[in-house]
Amino acid sequence: MEEERSSAGNTTSAERPPLAESKTPSRILWVILSVILFFAIVGISVVVIFSFTHRTTKPVLQIVRLTFQNHQGSQMNQSAFVDKSKNTVTYHVTSPSNHTTVVLFDSKNGYVCYKPADQNACYLRKMDDWDLENVQISFNLSEHRVNQLLLQNNQTKYYREFLGILPGRQANAGSLGDAIQTLCEQTSIYWVRKGDGPGKKRLIYLCIDICFPSNICLSVCFYYLPD
Numbered sequence: 001m002e003e004e005r006s007s008a009g010n011t012t013s014a015e016r017p018p019l020a021e022s023k024t025p026s027r028i029l030w031v032i033l034s035v036i037l038f039f040a041i042v043g044i045s046v047v048v049i050f051s052f053t054h055r056t057t058k059p060v061l062q063i064v065r066l067t068f069q070n071h072q073g074s075q076m077n078q079s080a081f082v083d084k085s086k087n088t089v090t091y092h093v094t095s096p097s098n099h100t101t102v103v104l105f106d107s108k109n110g111y112v113c114y115k116p117a118d119q120n121a122c123y124l125r126k127m128d129d130w131d132l133e134n135v136q137i138s139f140n141l142s143e144h145r146v147n148q149l150l151l152q153n154n155q156t157k158y159y160r161e162f163l164g165i166l167p168g169r170q171a172n173a174g175s176l177g178d179a180i181q182t183l184c185e186q187t188s189i190y191w192v193r194k195g196d197g198p199g200k201k202r203l204i205y206l207c208i209d210i211c212f213p214s215n216i217c218l219s220v221c222f223y224y225l226p227d
Helices: 002-057 129-143 178-183
Strands: 061-069 075-083 088-094 100-106 111-115 121-126 148-150 157-170 188-195 204-212 216-224
Touching (some): 075 129, 088 204, 121 178
Antiparallel strands (some): 111 121, 157 188
């Protein structure tokens, strides 16, 4: 009997290892599935983050159109291209003779750049607080999706601004930012500064009429400063 029990015990202990071995493939399968699941989660996370980043960095360009009369009573059409991703507002002012002047407000780099119609030159000055305020108004309009503005002539305030062109003071386009480089590509850029006017001895070179959503219109006139 003892021999039978011994043999039976030996038989049981001999039969156990195959059971342990049968569990090994299941463990391997679980490890493989865990690795696949891990990489699947990582892949989905990368796709979601990339798509979110792509959406948030996509430029938001809003166009606000203004119709107004300049100080001479001529009908003017103006479009303001608001790009909040670059912190720029670009005005395209079209005269009755269908000539378009471009005025760029670049609040990121702190410049105002004028490119008159039919002129192979740009004129540049630094922004002031009043410029920043008008840029912010344009940003606010773009957030409210305002696409069309008609300025009321009886409420519009007209002003004249004089900018003196500094002779021999050309700006280095490479240090002015992408927006101005694009606008004034292959064009000379001259520095200007605000002044009281040309006086009696000098003539006004040209004037640009531009209006803002704040119901203020400017006639920006350029003249050459003495050497």
